Amino acid sequence: MKYAVEVGTVSLETEPGVLTMNAVADKENPCDITILETYAIREAYESHIASEHFQKYKQGTLHMVDSLRLDDVTPLNPNNILTNIIRK
Amino acid sequence: MKYAVEVGTVSLETEPGVLTMNAVADKENPCDITILETYAIREAYESHIASEHFQKYKQGTLHMVDSLRLDDVTPLNPNNILTNIIRK
Numbered sequence: 001m002k003y004a005v006e007v008g009t010v011s012l013e014t015e016p017g018v019l020t021m022n023a024v025a026d027k028e029n030p031c032d033i034t035i036l037e038t039y040a041i042r043e044a045y046e047s048h049i050a051s052e053h054f055q056k057y058k059q060g061t062l063h064m065v066d067s068l069r070l071d072d073v074t075p076l077n078p079n080n081i082l083t084n085i086i087r088k
Numbered sequence: 089m090k091y092a093v094e095v096g097t098v099s100l101e102t103e104p105g106v107l108t109m110n111a112v113a114d115k116e117n118p119c120d121i122t123i124l125e126t127y128a129i130r131e132a133y134e135s136h137i138a139s140e141h142f143q144k145y146k147q148g149t150l151h152m153v154d155s156l157r158l159d160d161v162t163p164l165n166p167n168n169i170l171t172n173i174i175r176k
Contacts, residue, residue, distance in 0.1 A: 005165040012168075022124075022170055024161035033164070036110075036124060073112035076121070077093040080100075082110055083171040 001025075004033065007057035009086050015051070017044020020084040038082065089113075092121065095145035097174050103139070105132020108172040126170065 008021040019038040026032040039045040048054055096109040107126040114120040127133040136142055 001164055005168075008165060008168060020170065022168055023164040025164055027160040027162055030162070034159075034161070071122075072115040073122070074115055074118070076089060076111040076113055077096060077174075079175040080093075080096060080110055081173050081175050082108065083173075085169050085171075086165075087167040087169050 003057045003060045004035075007053050008035075010053040011048060011051070012084060012086055014053075015044065015048055017041060018048055020082050022084055036082075038084075091145045091148045092123075095141050096123075098141040099136060099139070100172060100174055102141075103132065103136055105129060106136055108170050110172055124170075126172075 004023055008023060011018045011021050017040040019040055021035065021037050023033055023035040026034075037045075039048065049058075092111055096111060099106045099109050105128040107128055109123065109125050111121055111123040114122075125133075127136065137146075
């Protein structure tokens with residue numbers, strides 16, 4: 001949880017191409033985490049996974065992750081706009 | 089898709105207690121839809137599902153929905169704030 005919160009914060013605050021990075025835990029099974037990630041362009045995603053903060057998260061949590069599913073998705077309504085910030 | 093886009097738009101624009109209503113379709117299986125819904129308080133959810141626009145969506149799509157899962161979730165980081173609007 002600590003790693004995930006940190007990587008989300010650093011990514012949103014330092015990577016302009018990271019538009020959303022919002023994580024939720026299932027109430028019935030709190031180890032089941034879903035993260036909504038939105039990138040301005042594909043290159044923003046590639047530079048994100050190459051970043052030092054992402055690699056710290058990835059390597060630091062590798063032994064805790066039993067399964068991982070990456071679902072590539074399309075917004076249903078392109079006019080439905082999410083803005084994501086870290087509150088100070 | 090049309091019903092889902094409509095109910096999202098009307099809910100965000102007319103229900104102050106609806107904070108996010110953001111739908112995405114899986115690219116590999118576009119019939120697999122995920123909606124991130126956030127409500128200010130539980131009563132906002134209850135008034136949402138009782139609303140005329142939600143009931144139009146619900147009744148209009150009932151015969152198309154093969155399976156539905158409602159996952160109650162908790163934000164990992166309470167300072168990670170999503171804002172959701174419909175762009176004009």
